[in-house]
Amino acid sequence: MAFRSVVLAALATVAYAHQGLHLASNVDTLRAEFKAWVEKHEKAYIHDAEEFEHRFGIYQDNHRFVHEYNAKSEAEGRSLRLGMNGLADLSHEEFQTTHIGVNKQAPWKGFREGHEQQPFDYADVVAADEVNWVEKGAVTEVKNQGQCGSCWSFSTTGSTEGANFIANGKLVDISEQELVDCDTTRDHGCEGGLMDYAFNFIIKNGGITTEQDYPYTAQEGTCKKRKLAHKAVTITGFQDVPQNDEKSLAKAVTMQPVSIAIEADKRVFQMYTSGVFDDASCGTQLDHGVLAVGYGSEQGKPYWLVKNSWGKTWGDKGYIKIAKDTNSPQGLCGIAMAPSYPKAGKPGPSPGPSPGPSPAPSPSPGPGPGPTQCDATHTCDAGTTCCCALPIGPLCLSWGCCPIPDATCCSDHQHCCPQDHPVCNVAAGTCGSSADNSVTVPISKTLKAHKVHRESRL
Numbered sequence: 001m002a003f004r005s006v007v008l009a010a011l012a013t014v015a016y017a018h019q020g021l022h023l024a025s026n027v028d029t030l031r032a033e034f035k036a037w038v039e040k041h042e043k044a045y046i047h048d049a050e051e052f053e054h055r056f057g058i059y060q061d062n063h064r065f066v067h068e069y070n071a072k073s074e075a076e077g078r079s080l081r082l083g084m085n086g087l088a089d090l091s092h093e094e095f096q097t098t099h100i101g102v103n104k105q106a107p108w109k110g111f112r113e114g115h116e117q118q119p120f121d122y123a124d125v126v127a128a129d130e131v132n133w134v135e136k137g138a139v140t141e142v143k144n145q146g147q148c149g150s151c152w153s154f155s156t157t158g159s160t161e162g163a164n165f166i167a168n169g170k171l172v173d174i175s176e177q178e179l180v181d182c183d184t185t186r187d188h189g190c191e192g193g194l195m196d197y198a199f200n201f202i203i204k205n206g207g208i209t210t211e212q213d214y215p216y217t218a219q220e221g222t223c224k225k226r227k228l229a230h231k232a233v234t235i236t237g238f239q240d241v242p243q244n245d246e247k248s249l250a251k252a253v254t255m256q257p258v259s260i261a262i263e264a265d266k267r268v269f270q271m272y273t274s275g276v277f278d279d280a281s282c283g284t285q286l287d288h289g290v291l292a293v294g295y296g297s298e299q300g301k302p303y304w305l306v307k308n309s310w311g312k313t314w315g316d317k318g319y320i321k322i323a324k325d326t327n328s329p330q331g332l333c334g335i336a337m338a339p340s341y342p343k344a345g346k347p348g349p350s351p352g353p354s355p356g357p358s359p360a361p362s363p364s365p366g367p368g369p370g371p372t373q374c375d376a377t378h379t380c381d382a383g384t385t386c387c388c389a390l391p392i393g394p395l396c397l398s399w400g401c402c403p404i405p406d407a408t409c410c411s412d413h414q415h416c417c418p419q420d421h422p423v424c425n426v427a428a429g430t431c432g433s434s435a436d437n438s439v440t441v442p443i444s445k446t447l448k449a450h451k452v453h454r455e456s457r458l
Contacts (some may be wrong), residue, residue: 027060033084034059041086041313044427055089062088066271073275079299083273086313092267098147099310100265100287120242127250130296132305133257134319138165139293140173142318144311146218146423152193153179154309155259155289159195160202160342162257162293164233167344174233175214182223189220195259195289199238199342207231207345217408217422224406234345241339244329249336250295253304257293258341260306262322262333264288269333274316276303277332278323284334292339295324304335374399389413 034056038046045051066082073080087095133139140161145151153176165171180189183201187193202208209230241258242248252258263283276298294305303321312318323332330337371379374386380401387409390398402409402416408431409416410424417424417431425432 030060030063031056037084037088042428043089044425048427058091059084059089061091062271065267069268069271078278079275079301080268080272080277080279081274082268082271085271085273085315086311087270090270092270095267095270096265098149099145099270100149100151118239120248121239122248122251122255125251125254127247128254130294131254132294132296133162133253134293134305134307137171138162138257139291139307140171142307142312143176143216143309144218145176145216145309148180148190148218148220149192150176150180150190150218151309152187152195152198152289153177153183155261155291156195156198156202156342157208158291158293158307159257159259159340160199160208160233160235160344162291163235163342163344166256172233173211174208175211175216175227177216177221178209178214178224178227180216181221182225182228184223193289195261196238196240196340199235199340202235202342203237205231207234212420215419215422219411221408235342236345238340238342241336241341243338244331244336246325246331246336249292249331249339250324252339252341253292253295256341257291257307258339260290260292260335261286261338262288262290262306262335264290264333269320272315272320276301276321276323280332282333284328284330284337286334286337292335293319304331306335372401385409385416387413387416 035046037059038052038055043055045055063084066084069082087099090098138161139158143154145154156179157174157176161172161174179187179193179198179201182205183193183198185201186197187201205228209227210232213230213232214224214227241252249258249260263285265285265287266279266281266283268279268281269277278301290309291307292304293307296303296305298321302324304324306320306322308315308318308320310318322335326332371382372384372386373379378386378399380386380399383405385402385404385407387400387402387407388398389400391413400413404416404418406419407416408419408422408424410426412424412426415424415426421431421433423432
């Protein structure tokens with residue numbers, strides 16, 4: 001018996017040691033996978049050992065969650081799959097903080113109160129068996145809102161772009177940043193907003209300019225008022241689809257892409273990769289604006305095709321298929337609770353290659369016939385941009401001149417980025433064309449290298 005016990009103990013020790021080696025090997029494999037993921041997604045912390053280890057820990061936890069969820073989903077015969085997408089280095093709490101666009105000042109519940117409700121335009125429409133506005137050419141490329149709760153602006157531009165395409169035969173990529181910076185009466189930039197309010201802004205302004213003319217920066221900025229006169233796309237009105245009615249939503253989506261609100265704050269939504277999203281835990285506490293661009297079925301299961309604004313590295317190349325025709329009147333994730341769509345106007349003139357003159361003097365940075373005014377006593381040369389080099393609260397004690405017109409001033413108060421690559425990545429020394437930095441150029445010289453002019457005001 002003693003000999004048998006010794007043998008069993010030895011075998012157990014060997015097995016334990018083998019298991020330890022196996023676990024260590026798995027960690028090493030996962031670390032190599034994470035390093036490749038970081039390089040693929042051009043994360044700035046690839047050279048920051050402490051942050052790299054912190055993000056690797058989060059990545060490991062998400063990897064475990066994805067593996068366990070997929071095993072369960074496959075065992076249940078569901079097509080829903082999660083994966084290590086572009087949000088895999090964010091904790092669930094970080095994801096909820098940075099990627100959801102609820103308007104805290106104007107909650108979704110009751111936001112239609114006071115609206116003049118008109119008869120539903122598409123009440124008599126016979127819904128198609130399936131629809132795909134992406135294939136019809138009415139949908140622009142998937143965009144990335146970055147770590148800014150501006151989803152409402154992307155939902156608004158998406159449905160407006162679709163309505164304009166259907167009415168005028170041209171797909172025009174329009175500006176979310178104009179809404180983020182200038183639509184501030186009831187919408188709140190990176191703190192959230194509502195699509196109906198944004199439609200009202202476009203109507204009252206007489207149109208909206210293009211993405212190229214007023215590019216996205218993934219942060220709130222000062223409204224470039226002269227850009228408001230550039231009206232590439234117009235709408236004459238908007239309409240709310242009857243609430244809690246997926247059949248009415250299908251009629252509307254048959255006719256055009258529709259802005260919708262959903263609850264998207266669950267971890268399973270964060271890590272979605274493919275298949276029909278049918279997770280019953282989704283909820284109906286609306287917190288995210290997206291775009292319904294069609295519907296169909298997969299393996300006999302009906303779904304809504306939804307365009308998101310978290311970049312092409314999330315989901316199915318930026319899209320998600322949400323289960324359709326559920327037993328809930330609100331629809332899965334509340335998809336039928338607050339849909340709306342704009343009514344297209346006549347096409348506006350495309351903005352010219354250079355900005356037109358302001359109707360009145362403005363302290364906004366930008367090129368003009370004379371110096372660029374920074375504040376009451378400071379200017380930079382014409383064709384440059386004023387950037388604050390030493391801010392104290394709302395005041396600026398020292399200005400710098402960026403040698404680029406209409407530039408984005410970086411948050412480090414030392415660098416700036418050009419209009420067509422407005423996203424600063426100071427750590428990497430680059431300016432990105434979008435929040436995911438898919439195309440980059442070198443960051444500009446430091447602001448301190450440029451002279452600031454002081455005007456005499458005696």
